Amino acid sequence: MKGEARNPNDPAESPTAPHPILTKYYQSEKERRPFVSALFDDAAEHYDWVCALGSFGSGQRYRRVVLLRSGLCAGMKLLDVATGTGLVARSAARILREPGAVIGLDPSGGMLREARLALPIPLVQGTVEELPFANDHFDFLSMGYALRHMADLGVAFRECLRVLKPGGRVLILEITLPSSAIGQRVFRVYFEKVLPRIARISTGSAKAELLMKYYWDTMAECVPPDVILGVLKSSGFIDVERRVRGGLLSEYVGLKPA
Numbered sequence: 001m002k003g004e005a006r007n008p009n010d011p012a013e014s015p016t017a018p019h020p021i022l023t024k025y026y027q028s029e030k031e032r033r034p035f036v037s038a039l040f041d042d043a044a045e046h047y048d049w050v051c052a053l054g055s056f057g058s059g060q061r062y063r064r065v066v067l068l069r070s071g072l073c074a075g076m077k078l079l080d081v082a083t084g085t086g087l088v089a090r091s092a093a094r095i096l097r098e099p100g101a102v103i104g105l106d107p108s109g110g111m112l113r114e115a116r117l118a119l120p121i122p123l124v125q126g127t128v129e130e131l132p133f134a135n136d137h138f139d140f141l142s143m144g145y146a147l148r149h150m151a152d153l154g155v156a157f158r159e160c161l162r163v164l165k166p167g168g169r170v171l172i173l174e175i176t177l178p179s180s181a182i183g184q185r186v187f188r189v190y191f192e193k194v195l196p197r198i199a200r201i202s203t204g205s206a207k208a209e210l211l212m213k214y215y216w217d218t219m220a221e222c223v224p225p226d227v228i229l230g231v232l233k234s235s236g237f238i239d240v241e242r243r244v245r246g247g248l249l250s251e252y253v254g255l256k257p258a
């Protein structure tokens, strides 16, 4: 769409932010990007630990299981968008077992530095909005717990579609608020109050605490699953569906038309 006028009546071109401007942290979209970059850069060394805390240590096993269940298999080439410290990419590399079969992409230099320590795969600094890859290049594209950091879901999903081969598959992992009021209350206490506090105490880092506070606020303000499914469809994906695990873990999958 670069350089072309937007058509606000076309659902494929109407911007969909994953959450409103969070004025507790920044005052505009222009300020959001540097805030998010600094947040991940500054907390990168603690990311794996706080993630393990948040998932009670089950996050890595879950990532591997969901990749397998979503059809990742030997011979495929996977792009892990928003790879961060490489948690999804590590599971994918274990499944594909071929040098170069997994590429990780992330804008945060700090997160990529941690990924490099853990994983000998090609890592590229960049954003989902402008993927530095040719059209029709990957069999599988994963994005773990990152859609809340995109400026516009439509722009992000259309870029994902572009770099996938026809018939290629997208898998987006997210945490979603439970539907019941009691579930939401428990979830809120844990993610808003308990987890940031434990992150602070166990790492001694105010940055790790801020990361977890922001994590909660973006989750609480995130657009509902139906909107995410709708934008995936209007971006051109087919066979789009959302699977839910434990009432909290959302897996959005879709295919690029063959």
Ligand SMILES: C[S@@+](CC[C@H](N)C(=O)[O-])C[C@H]1O[C@@H](n2cnc3c(N)ncnc32)[C@H](O)[C@@H]1O
Pocket (backbone or CB within 6 Å): 036, 037, 040, 051, 081, 082, 083, 084, 085, 086, 087, 088, 105, 106, 107, 108, 111, 126, 127, 128, 129, 143, 144, 145, 146, 149, 150, 151
């Ligand atoms: C919560 S971490 C997720 C890391 C990893 N995927 C996982 O499963 O744990 C979110 C990542 O999204 C990245 N990110 C933020 N904005 C992005 C963008 N516009 N394009 C791609 N990645 C982005 C951040 O730098 C951060 O590493």
